[in-house]
Amino acid sequence: MTRVAHAGVGGWGKNVVRVVGELAELAWICDTDEERLSDYAERYPRAHVTASFDELLADPTVDAVVVATPVPTHHELALKALEAGKHVFVEKPPAMRGEEMEKLVALAEERDLVLMPGHLLLYHPGLRMVKELVDSGALGEVACVYGNRQNLGVIRSNENALWSLGVHDLSVILWLLGEEPSEAVAHGMDYLQKGIEDVVFCFLRFPSGKVAHMHLSWLDPHKMRKMTVVGREKMAVFDDMELERKVTVYEKAPWEPASSYGEWRTRTGDIFSPKIANDEPLKLELQHFLRLLADGPGDHREAHDGLAVVRTLDRLTISLRTGAPA
Numbered sequence: 001m002t003r004v005a006h007a008g009v010g011g012w013g014k015n016v017v018r019v020v021g022e023l024a025e026l027a028w029i030c031d032t033d034e035e036r037l038s039d040y041a042e043r044y045p046r047a048h049v050t051a052s053f054d055e056l057l058a059d060p061t062v063d064a065v066v067v068a069t070p071v072p073t074h075h076e077l078a079l080k081a082l083e084a085g086k087h088v089f090v091e092k093p094p095a096m097r098g099e100e101m102e103k104l105v106a107l108a109e110e111r112d113l114v115l116m117p118g119h120l121l122l123y124h125p126g127l128r129m130v131k132e133l134v135d136s137g138a139l140g141e142v143a144c145v146y147g148n149r150q151n152l153g154v155i156r157s158n159e160n161a162l163w164s165l166g167v168h169d170l171s172v173i174l175w176l177l178g179e180e181p182s183e184a185v186a187h188g189m190d191y192l193q194k195g196i197e198d199v200v201f202c203f204l205r206f207p208s209g210k211v212a213h214m215h216l217s218w219l220d221p222h223k224m225r226k227m228t229v230v231g232r233e234k235m236a237v238f239d240d241m242e243l244e245r246k247v248t249v250y251e252k253a254p255w256e257p258a259s260s261y262g263e264w265r266t267r268t269g270d271i272f273s274p275k276i277a278n279d280e281p282l283k284l285e286l287q288h289f290l291r292l293l294a295d296g297p298g299d300h301r302e303a304h305d306g307l308a309v310v311r312t313l314d315r316l317t318i319s320l321r322t323g324a325p326a
């Protein structure tokens with residue numbers, strides 16, 4: 001069985017470590033918080049516990065490391081783990097600058113190690129369904145995609161709404177469209193903490209002519225986790241706040257009747273919700289990581305997807321700071 005060392009058992013990390021423990025041999029648990037560590041020592045008596053990341057890296061029987069620590073630590077820990085010859089799963093985003101992420105990807109390629117960023121939504125069965133609708137052409141040619149990720153809180157101080165929330169929607173948008181933007185524009189405001197934007201609006205234009213938009217905010221009355229894809233034939237909405245109807249397909253489209261050339265009408269047909277499997281995205285995501293460990297990193301697609309996301313976040317940050325398109 002694959003031996004995995006896990007770092008970071010905080011608010012989200014506790015979910016990740018649970019699933020790692022279900023799917024692999026949890027060899028080490030690491031956290032700098034002694035209280036959390038002793039709690040985990042009781043829960044997982046067969047695992048070693050440590051506050052030192054270096055200690056788990058020194059164990060030659062560890063195959064892979066999972067990093068679920070705060071974002072500013074990701075790059076350094078992932079780099080150390082790759083240098084120690086370990087495969088790495090690292091929560092999103094693996095780095096806070098494009099050049100740092102490029103170095104991680106280059107090292108993973110050089111050593112032929114798996115580097116997988118935690119882009120959880122790419123493993124959500126609802127979004128997998130939307131991807132199938134896009135790739136099969138069922139929606140017709142896609143014109144635009146937009147994401148809404150709003151709520152009141154959680155107010156972060158390590159990262160702004162773009163980096164904290166946008167990384168999710170951006171990973172989905174780039175994956176659905178299969179291209180990187182030619183233009184990236186972001187505007188936002190830091191109402192609560194200087195330099196940390198609470199509300200961010202982003203616009204992306206792609207070489208194919210498709211466009212995307214993201215509304216990211218932790219100062220909002222609505223809790224929204226929604227992605228809308230507008231095709232020329234049909235439109236699809238993924239709504240993660242819905243318990244049952246996660247995906248809705250609208251047979252709605254513009255229509256140009258042959259008899260009235262140049263005059264556009266609209267057509268409205270059925271609205272339906274396909275059945276979506278109830279599988280836990282985190283489990284599907286970590287199963288994919290373990291499959292990569294068994295099969296090898298191949299063309300390092302996951303690492304490159306992570307790089308495209310960080311590179312685009314970098315450009316959006318430049319636009320946010322300068323007020324100009326990047």
Ligand SMILES: NC(=O)c1ccc[n+]([C@@H]2O[C@H](COP(=O)([O-])OP(=O)(O)OC[C@H]3O[C@@H](n4cnc5c(N)ncnc54)[C@H](O)[C@@H]3O)[C@@H](O)[C@H]2O)c1
Binds near residue numbers: 011013073118
């Ligand atoms: N995929 C998702 O849907 C999702 C959701 C929430 C958070 N996240 C990501 O998960 C990561 C963790 O988030 P969280 O909410 O659990 O954070 P958190 O602050 O609640 O927990 C972080 C934990 O890491 C520990 N830690 C800090 N530095 C460390 C180090 N150098 N070595 C070992 N342990 C260290 C802290 O003591 C803490 O227990 C973040 O990167 C976040 O972006 C992902």
